[in-house]
Amino acid sequence: MKFETLKEFLLDLFFPKFCLGCQKEGCYLCQDCRAILDISEFDYCLCEKNALRISTIEGRAGRCQRCRDKTLSGLYFALPYKDKLLTKKLIGQFKYQPYLKDLAGTLASILIEHFLISGKNTDEIWENSVLIPVPLDKKKLRARGYNQSEELAKELSKVLKIPVISNFLIKTKYTKPQMELSKQEREKNILNAFSTNKKSGGVSDTPPLPGKKVFLVDDVYTTGSTMEECAKVLKNAGIKNIWGIAIAREG
Numbered sequence: 512m513k514f515e516t517l518k519e520f521l522l523d524l525f526f527p528k529f530c531l532g533c534q535k536e537g538c539y540l541c542q543d544c545r546a547i548l549d550i551s552e553f554d555y556c557l558c559e560k561n562a563l564r565i566s567t568i569e570g571r572a573g574r575c576q577r578c579r580d581k582t583l584s585g586l587y588f589a590l591p592y593k594d595k596l597l598t599k600k601l602i603g604q605f606k607y608q609p610y611l612k613d614l615a616g617t618l619a620s621i622l623i624e625h626f627l628i629s630g631k632n633t634d635e636i637w638e639n640s641v642l643i644p645v646p647l648d649k650k651k652l653r654a655r656g657y658n659q660s661e662e663l664a665k666e667l668s669k670v671l672k673i674p675v676i677s678n679f680l681i682k683t684k685y686t687k688p689q690m691e692l693s694k695q696e697r698e699k700n701i702l703n704a705f706s707t708n709k710k711s712g713g714v715s716d717t718p719p720l721p722g723k724k725v726f727l728v729d730d731v732y733t734t735g736s737t738m739e740e741c742a743k744v745l746k747n748a749g750i751k752n753i754w755g756i757a758i759a760r761e762g
């Protein structure tokens with residue numbers, strides 16, 4: 512028995528897992544509750560209202576004409592965030608108390624299922640790519656003990672076989688929780704909050720990720736201001752092809 516398996520066995524013994532949907536013992540999301548989640552078979556544009564369904568397969572653009580000025584090329588997400596109590600609960604318990612860091616595996620598997628059923632299981636999409644988690648500021652990271660987006664990226668990386676780069680994009684400004692703010696306030700709040708880490712070679716004249724496609728990873732996509740701000744910083748560092756991945760999308 513591998514040490515990891517043994518550790519898991521002991522943890523399960525002392526801290527049994529219960530389904531967050533129906534309280535059944537065994538895991539955080541049982542098969543029955545997973546089956547009622549509305550995992551998307553489609554892709555949608557970045558548009559804020561009435562997002563258009565769009566085909567992102569085989570390198571086609573992930574956004575419509577209205578959204579062509581955005582830095583982000585497109586977004587992959589698995590679940591709707593509104594009125595889905597279980598999705599909210601899963602992500603809530605992953606990010607906030609009781610800080611179920613282990614949920615990263617379950618949530619990543621939901622994204623993987625979305626990639627499969629929406630036809631994104633082709634090498635064309637994932638080759639020459641890296642995953643970059645949306646970073647947290649130091650204060651937040653200390654309070655939570657981990658960056659939930661990074662945990663998610665690590666789990667995705669195991670299946671997609673593409674690397675996670677966590678030291679390149681950093682958050683340098685403390686910001687208010689975006690949840691409490693209007694769209695305009697969100698944009699102002701997050702403006703200039705991110706930067707590339709100069710110590711990791713993040714200077715614009717020598718892009719450390721030349722020619723790579725970057726997938727920004729976050730838990731929830733709401734107005735998109737956080738991801739767009741991250742994408743702008745990466746673009747300034749010389750990266751041209753930037754996409755987003757989120758477990759769920761609001762609106």
Ligand SMILES: [Zn+2]
Pocket residue numbers: 530531532533534535540541542543544545
């Ligand atoms: Zn259940």
Ligand SMILES: [Zn+2]
Pocket residue numbers: 556557558563574575576577578
């Ligand atoms: Zn659009």
